Amino acid sequence: MLNTNETALLAAFTKHTKTNQVGASVENKYERLKQKVAVDDWNKIRTALNEQYTNAVAGQKLTSKQKTTFQGLWLRAITTEDDQIRSYPSGALAAHVLGFAGPREIATSERTNNILAGWEGIEATFDEKLRGTRGWVKTETDIAKRELYLFREADVESRPGLNVVLTIDARVQQIVEEEIAPMFSKHQAQSACAIVVRPKTGEILAMATMPNFDPNRAGKFGADIRRNRVITDCFEPGSTFKTVTLAGAINDGVVKLSDEFNCEHGSFYYAGFTLHDHESDGVMSVERIIAKSSNIGTAKIAIKMGKESAFKHIIDFGFGKKTGIPLTGEVGGLLPDIKDWRPIHVSRIPIGQGVAVTPLQSAMAVAAIANGGVLMRPMIVDRLVDDKGNTVAKYQPQPMRRVISYAAANTSIQAMRSVVEKGTAEHAALENYTVAGKTGTAQKVVNGQYSHEKYYASFVGFFPTDEPELLIYISCDEPVKKTGYYGGSVCAPVFKNIAERIANFLNIKPDIEPEKPIMANGSSIERASVTQVRGN
16 A cells, blocks of 8 residues: 555564664664655555454454553554645746755654755745744653643744745746747757846846756756756856946946957957957947957957956956855856966957856846946845735845946947847847847857857847846757857847737836838828727
């Protein structure tokens, strides 16, 4: 009935001593036969035990007291403990954010108790808040371990755990997961990530990773699938990193959008190495350099800015250290210290090579530009509430620091609009909203060399550009080359799909006036408002 075997049961019923987790030598006064036994199965076992007891006493000359005693001992030979199972009604939705809870053993000198504890994600970070506290009594017992109630000195009731309310919007999360799953599948990628952030507050409305898992069956999935790659994995960002270089150079007055640089027709020799562009361009303005994502043009901007200033802005934008989001497993990325920069570094790190960042770091850095130059701490927990719905703790948006001036942020946004309107991210353009963004297509390093087969594609964008409501970051790790591998062709269309659906769901006000329909005679039709139509 327990779906086990005689060998295992024999071992369990054999008396022996063992060392528990606190180092004490204990005798196995009991053995746990199986966990998570369904109530129906336990009732069948009890019925079988009763039948065996009846057979055992049949024909025995026992008094009623002896029978009762014997029956009590018989049925106590196998006992049960109430257990908890954490249920996730939405299945895999936001699984990497929530994490999962499972049994954890707490050892004492006499026995080992099982508790339900968080293992990953929010479940782990807020485990103590979610779990609550057990009640306890201070009392005395007789030789048979029965409590002597008259000598009870203390009786503390248990306290239920708190509920953690996230900034994640379930519908926005669902939209994001529905849109990145086809990208992940179509391009046969190693992984895919997406983040939706409110730039003004740092609130995260969605955070998704593919491949996904079901926290109701977390044990069926390996750690490689369960990890939240948005914060645990770091990659060379490629051209999305150029936004930091641009913003820093504009903030320091090193360049203006109208300044021009010679992009050397796609080949630039500097510090003993040759840097290439994907297109052969000559002289271009700074705005055009960003729109066309020129490595050479951006490298020349960084060289003019100088390595000390470039490094300072990279640090200020939050790279090289953890963001502080309350989730397990976050890494700070990889950024060479300024004292270790060789001459080549000033032409490579500012274009997103030789540095490794997490998707969350990339998203929050660009969100700082969208937020007028102020970097926010990513916010994923809104509040804690008790079992009666009362708010115990309310979390507030946390500005980290001003990284660039408001004017520099606005100028940077103008250049990032050009990326979408006439540059590498035309597939990200929205019909009713102005969009600013940046594509990224980074070659991955294989055996110490940049691969021409493995890429990390990404796009980060926000809208409306004058008063940004949402920022969306999309990445695709190692899309198969034959299906496309540029950030503008792989990730930008997914941004467009997600943005349109979320904008409609959240009822974000458009900043582009719809074109008026034209009649056959050439005159335009004035559209009545929804209110007017309903009134008529």
